[in-house]
Amino acid sequence: MTTAVSTVRGAVTRWIDTAFPGWVEVVSTEANGDTLAVIGKLPVLGVDVACEVLSEDGDVVVVRLLYDIADDAELHMPAKSLRR
Numbered sequence: 001m002t003t004a005v006s007t008v009r010g011a012v013t014r015w016i017d018t019a020f021p022g023w024v025e026v027v028s029t030e031a032n033g034d035t036l037a038v039i040g041k042l043p044v045l046g047v048d049v050a051c052e053v054l055s056e057d058g059d060v061v062v063v064r065l066l067y068d069i070a071d072d073a074e075l076h077m078p079a080k081s082l083r084r
Contacts, residue, residue: 007083008082026047028081030075038069050069059080
């Protein structure tokens, strides 16, 4: 399968630092129900977090977050949380 750059939908849950450019916490839910929380600059994260789709299996997609937002962990996300 060819990898593609997509985004995982998230929600900004809190401001970490309001000084420019602004740091926020973005939260999403993994396929197994675990909460994924990512902290980063608002211009980088926005509401969606950039990811590379590694594989798809029905209702679950395996992704890796881009731009050094997180370690190289493979995350199992619900397919409905993916934005292409």
